[in-house]
Amino acid sequence: GAVVSQHPSWVICKSGTSVKIECRSLDFQATTMFWYRQFPKQSLMLMATSNEGSKATYEQGVEKDKFLINHASLTLSTLTVTSAHPEDSSFYICSAPGNLAGELFFGEGSRLTVL
């Protein structure tokens, strides 16, 4: 099946710094990618839809300036958490759609800890 890879798998940073997480589709092209955030014992929350060649579409309540998304190519989307604060600590997961509606291929996730 299709493979989606994220990097880094975990990162620790100081409050106020910015962190970039990469999401790559390894053996297929993805014009769209989805970024999710997961809090402990809670469901995956869709943050935004990344669109190759155009601006990302953010879900209600997600700060565009805090979570910068760039879809630079058909195989790479990046999420940058700017001026990170401890409340941004979370598990971030990206995914890319398959051929069937709603079928997604997920990355391994990136755990961010902001000190």
Add this chain to the structure above:
Amino acid sequence: AQSVSQHNHHVILSEAASLELGCNYSYGGTVNLFWYVQYPGQHLQLLLKYFSGDPLVKGIKGFEAEFIKSKFSFNLRKPSVQWSDTAEYFCAVNVGEYGNKLVFGAGTILRVKS
């Protein structure tokens, strides 16, 4: 807004026990339904899906799920679990007009004791 409820966050079973994980969604229109699984240290992956037709769908590794429209439910079942089924299971709903967007439940962590 659409929501998905999974009834149990943690389930512990012995090998060979039967499994049923509950999933209810709130949306009155046409939906596509999914169960995703995340084994320890691995990516989330698709376990099974329902788009239309026979409401009893079969997935990989002996899992099945039944769509009951009147109950807005899509429960996951397996007659006899194995230790290797230890994982976290997520129910998800895709509402047609939202393209590939999925709304996920909170997940159920299944631990199977050998």
